[in-house]
Amino acid sequence: MNAEQRVIVTPTFWGKFFGKIKSVELQQNKVIVTDKKNNITEHDLGKTFDFPAIQKSFFGTKLFFKDDSTEVVLSKLAKKQTDSLLLEIEKVVASNIKVKVKEGFQHFANLAENQYLRDSDIPTLNDRVRLSVLSYGDNKEHFQKYFDESLVKKIQYISSLFPVNAINAQTIRKEYEQHVLNHRKHFFDVIESNPLTEQQRLSVIRNNDINMVLAAAGTGKTSVMVAKALDLIDSGACKSEDILILAYNRDAATELSERLQERAREANLDLENSPSISTFHALGRRIIKECGKSVHLSKFAEDPMKLDRWFNKWLEDYIKEDPDNLAKFIQLAYQPIDPFQFKTKEEYDRYVNDNDYRTLQGERVRGYQELLIANWLFSHSVEYEYEPRYVSKRRIEIGFDYKPDFSLGDGVYLEHFGIDRQGRTRADINAQEYNANIQRKRELHAEHNTTLLETYHYNWVENTLYKRLEQLMNEQFIPLKPKSQQEILDALNESGIFKENKNRYLKCLQAIRTERLDYQQILKRLTDAKIVYAKEYATLLMRIHDAYVKELRSANEIDFDDMILLATQLVKTGEFKPKWKHILVDEFQDISMARLELLKEIYTKGPRPIWTVVGDDWQSIYRFSGGKLEVTTRFNDMVGSHTLSKLEKTYRYNNSIADTAGQFIMQNPEQYQKNVVTHTKVADSCVHLYDSHVVKDEKSEANISLKASAILKLIRQKAPEATVAILARYRYLLEDAKSVIKDKNVKFWTFHGSKGLEADYCILLGFFQGKVGFPNQNKEEAVVEALLPMLDSFPHSEERRLFYVALTRAKKESYLIADANAPSEFINELLSPKYKIDIVSKRFQERYRTIFKCNECSTGYFVMKQGKFGQFYSCTSGEVCRSSPRICEKCGSPSVDTASMSICQNPNCQNSFPICDKCGRPMRLREGKFGKFWGCSGYGIKDDPCSNTRKYFI
Known part of the structure; x- marks a missing residue:
């Protein structure tokens, strides 16, 4: 409405007599009301966004409109005049709304069309x-x-997405993605x-507040990192100096920097400056x-050997400063375990396989309680031999020559029996048979006039094992002389126990520093992991940690962990003000909590940066x-x-x-599901399984390196020109493979070191x-693991991932060698x-493998070895x-002893021969005055004859 135009409304006949209004006038977006006393009230429509309404009756028209947010009602007005006023007020309101709608359109364009819609922008x-x-x-009618039609369509579109929630945000983002992909x-x-x-393009253009790119092996994650940085610069979204790229290590940072420069040149992009590409430590x-x-960076960080030497000396000094410390060190060297807790033979066999109990004297024993006995004997200068041959070749258990646990010399032997006070045994052992064997051993010793000393599982349970040992030694007049601390x-050094535990504690120190653990947190983790002596471990580990920190501080040095922690604190307190608008992080799956905290502070304190992890x-x-x-x-939670x-x-x-690698890794439900699609398609399996046996000097033996060499020749x-790697x-x-394979064009990689590499x-x-x-x-690292x-x-979740890494290095074919x-x-x-792998060797067939399955333990297989005899x-x-x-004389397969026979395990052979049920030697068919009989082949042995005979049945 033009400024000169005026709309004046007067009251009806009824309004003049019974109403209060003299006139109503619309003038310059204001409704001016004059009452009968000539008092004037102005209602500004400049902030009104609600259309007016009227209500007609016998007494006149009632007008409803809003002054800002206050509703105004004027009644008993002339009908035609009010209709005209209504129309003019609608025009004013429509104009107001149009301004706001266009402002809303601009905000929508800025936040949802001209950029990727960020979660933080949705409110x-x-x-x-x-x-x-x-x-x-x-x-809608107004x-x-x-x-005009375009404005209505636009507001209809925006209304269909309002309020913007997760689903509607996805729709908005998809339209943005399609536009940018085309543009x-x-x-x-x-x-x-x-x-x-x-998928790579979408990963580049998605710029939410936080973005995660999960990249399967060989899918071009480095290409995404480079393209994303260059796209941000080329599109004008930001300048080079606004971008921070973080790599896992120095080599990766160098590769990213070189790749970015190379691709910029190839694409004719003029980079005045390069984005900041750094490792976390360099950033710190x-x-x-x-x-x-x-x-100053610690000498320990720059030279791990210096850390090893410092800690070696510190640990020796710690042990020497107090006799109790030596006892604690030995006590903590191995984790105690109660064999009665195992419910199956499989569980027990795994425990035995996974724990290397090495005594102070240097031999390996089968269990923790035997370790305690051996160390006690050694510490008290009692000479012993572990599992010696008995004075006479005899069998108590089927298939095994009798070997007492310990020989103490002069015909004195010590057996540690795994029974409680009621004669009960481990769950997988037949208690009646076990106790019968104990009695047979006693009788055997009595027969040969040797002394059998006995300790029991319940001695350990009742904490009387050492007291029992002392009593037995005194009864046999075996002198006890405690060895000196030195x-x-x-002995700890010579047996390797000191070095092994030193290395373990260094790993613990690294974990404590990386995870930023205090005493209570260490204790909780150890307790939660059911570590025996958790409090003692926590105390020692905290002392090691404090000594390490003191050493750093005395030299005014920091290590890599300090570097990250100090940098985090400087960002947190505002001393360092990050200015990066985009943060790209490579190899995010390997990030530590300390690095994550640094990233979070940079993200929180920065100028609303966009954070992308790959x-x-x-x-x-x-x-x-x-x-x-x-x-x-x-990721969403953390x-x-x-x-x-x-x-x-x-x-x-x-x-x-x-397919093989993907299916293998996805057996773990904790891993993200991915559907890896390959450019190259083949019909046959390209994952080949070979056994490690080779024929050498007319003999078949397991030799991994020789088999690898043979496979290399086939390749x-x-x-001839293909790239080959041995992993x-x-x-x-x-190193063993290198000694056999002299091909200079072959690469040698550890599984860990192969990450990011490839070969045909x-x-x-x-x-x-x-x-x-x-x-x-290796289960010995339980404390470190905790x-x-x-x-x-x-x-084996991490080992499973490591296999995936190794298997996906091959571009064409992968060869696995196993025994x-x-x-x-x-x-x-x-x-x-x-x-669906290609099983090349027939040795992996189940029928063949059963021939070599160990009859004694649940996990082992028999392998042929070469000894001095x-x-x-x-x-x-x-x-x-x-x-x-034994080795079967007919086919060379394992021949397993029963009580009276040795039987070949090869079902196609099944050769068998009688053995002595007393000493296990082969039986010989002899002729006596009463006919043929089986006699032990040990009959004529001078030092340990066996005269056992058995009837001969035709």
Whole structure:
């Protein structure tokens, strides 16, 4: 309405007599009301967003409108005049609403169309478009009447998304993504040597407050990191100096920097400056330096050997300063365990395999209680021999020559029997038979005039074992002379116990520093892990930690952990003000809590930065250095709401390797599910399983390195120019392979070191059982494990991820070498048809494997070994399994002894021969005056004859 135009409304006949209004006038967006006393009231419509309304009656028209938020009612007005006034007020309100709607459109464009909608912007967006949406919802007819079609369609679209919740935000983001994908298509086509995949492009353009990119092996996560940084610069979203890129280590940072510069040149992008690409430690040092703090990096951080030497001396001094400290050190060297807690033989066998109980004298014993006895004897200068041959070759248990636990010399033997006071045994042992064997042993000693000393499991339970030993020694007049502290310390060094525990405590120190644990937290973790002597461990570990920190402080030095913690504190207190607008983090699956806290402070204190993390939970393999996979698998809980992208298309390896590796890793429900799609498709399996046996000098033997060499020759025959890598869990296996394989074009990688690398063909070694097998089954590190970041409960979860890393290094084919007679758990699993691997060797067939299965323990297999007296079979469980079958004379398979026969385990052979049920020697068919009979072949042995005979039956 023009300023000159005026609309005047007067009252009706009834209004003049019974009303209060003289006139109503609309003038310059104001409704001016004059009453009969000529008092004037002005109602400003400048902030009115509600359309007016009228109500007609016999007495006149009633007008309703709002002055800002106050409702005004004017009654008994002339009808036609009021209609005109209504129309003019509608125009004013429509104009007001149009301004607000366009403001709302602009906010919507700024927050949801011109950028990726951020979670933190959703409340602001809802607030800024609320008025527009509500106005439209209440006044759709007026919108059609006063606004053009494009504006109405726009408000309808925004209204359909209001309020913006998770579902509506997804719709908004998808439209944004489609627009940017089209608009930036050329950039994404040329920024890498190959056009980016759609998943890579989406990972680049998604800029929520927090973004996670999960990248399967070989899917181009580095390409995403580089393309994202360059896209931000090229699109004008930010400058180079606004970007911080964090890499896991120095090599990765260098690779990212070189790759970014190279791709910028190839794409003709002019970079005035490069983004800041740094490791976490370098970032920490930069923050500390910029805050003017003078610190020096510890000599321990720069040279681990100096830390080892310092701690070696500190630990020796600690032991020497108090006799109690020596006793505590020995006490804490091994975890006590009650064998009666095991319910099955399988459980007990695993315990025996996984625990290396080494005595002060240096031999390995089978259990914790035997360790205590051996160490007590040694500490009191009682000479002993562990599990010696008895004076006479006799058998108490079927298949085994009798070997007492300890020989103390002069015909005195000591047996430790695993029974309680009621004669009960471990759950998997037949108590009646066990007690009968105890009686047979007593009778055997009586027969040969040797002395049998007995200790019992219940002595240990009742804490009277040492008292019992002292009593037995006194009864036999065996002198007890406590060794000096220095003698025991020397024994600790010579047996390797000191070094082994020193290394364990250093690992504990690293875990405590990385996890930032105080005494109470250490104690809680150890207690929760059911560590015996948790309080004693916590006390010693805290003392080690405090001594380490004191050493650092005395030299005015900090270590890498201090560097991160100090930098975090400087950001938190505001001394350092981060200015980065975009933070990109590589290898996030291996992040520690300390690094995460630094990131959070930078994110919180920065100028609303956007934080993007890239990683692969399937490749989290650095828990031992503080990597906390839980941050990735529980990202929403531990970091916050985020946008998740997945990179699932790989150009590295084929569908055979992808299917085998993917199915293997996804057996663990804690891992993210991914559907890896490969560019290369093959029909046959490219994961081959070979056994480690080779024929050498007309003999078959297990030799991993020779088998790897043979496989390498096959590869070279079909692909002479191909790249080949040999991988192993442990470096010593690679050294063995290097001594055999002289091909200079072959790469040698540990499984951990292979991460990020690739080769056409890969040969994987070391799939056997035990402490240095794969998966690693070393349970001696229970204390360290308790202090490390929490691990999910799935068996061998990190070792499983390590296998995934190793298997996915191959671009074309992967070769696994394992001993069919002693395969690891992983090989046993891969033999399942669902993995569809190529099982090259027939030795892995179940029928063949049963021939070599150990009859004594639950996990071992018989393998042929070469000794100084020739070949022999032993169990892969090692010294803890007593089984050592004979070699079948007909087929060479293991021949296992029963009470009176030795029977070949090969079902196609089943050769058998009689053995002596007293001493186990072969029986010979002899002729006597009453006919043929079986006589022991030990009959004529001078020192230990056996005259046992048995009837001969035709």
